[in-house]
């Protein structure tokens with residue numbers, strides 16, 4: 711290690727060779743990572759529905775070569791006592807909690823946003839409200855975001871919840887990426903069964919008591935959204 715023909719790239723000795731080798735491997739890994747498109751799937755989920763859609767979106771995004779996908783959850787703002795009264799199960803332990811600064815490293819975000827009165831929840835609002843400094847410095851400017859959602863009822867905010875996020879994205883200069891119909895026409899227009907989702911983004915319908923789980927169609931749409939979002943962000947950010 712350290713020599714290429716007669717050229718000595720690193721002043722290595724037998725003793726420091728392993729350290730130099732490790733450093734070089736680290737350098738190569740970083741170089742590779744910098745050529746990758748980085749996507750973060752960030753969600754808030756009180757009862758697990760949005761988390762399930764997030765997993766499907768991750769699966770879709772991971773199909774795209776040259777893309778890395780990380781997952782984060784939005785910090786809870788409600789006290790444990792209130793969560794218990796709301797019958798909220800414990801949060802996923804294997805998903806790190808998002809910090810606004812962490813997101814600076816990513817090219818695109820897929821946001822999982824369950825509805826609250828057709829709008830986004832206070833947990834998401836609190837997270838966005840802590841991004842003032844990043845907003846001032848334009849830290850998120852030019853990044854991309856897609857949004858998926860969950861509602862209790864069929865018409866309780868599948869579209870409006872996603873539309874409500876757009877003002878925040880606009881202020882940050884984040885480019886909103888809709889799902890559209892091109893790759894999910896059959897799923898979004900079928901009338902054989904009740905399903906969430908719209909051209910604005912994937913969605914699930916949880917039911918009034920939260921007992922309905924994301925259906926196969928809804929998970930498929932979330933996966934399509936993840937994949938198409940990853941393809942677009944990759945195209946937009948790594949053109950060389």
Ligand SMILES: Cc1cc2nc3c(=O)[nH]c(=O)nc-3n(C[C@H](O)[C@H](O)[C@H](O)COP(=O)(O)O)c2cc1C
Nearest residue numbers: 755756757758759760824827828860861862863866
């Ligand atoms: C305060 C509050 C307001 C809600 N508002 C609506 C609403 O306007 N429309 C609707 O369909 N569901 C509404 N819901 C139901 C949630 O959207 C539903 O519990 C959520 O989508 C489930 O996703 P999760 O399991 O990922 O938390 C509301 C729930 C709460 C707690």
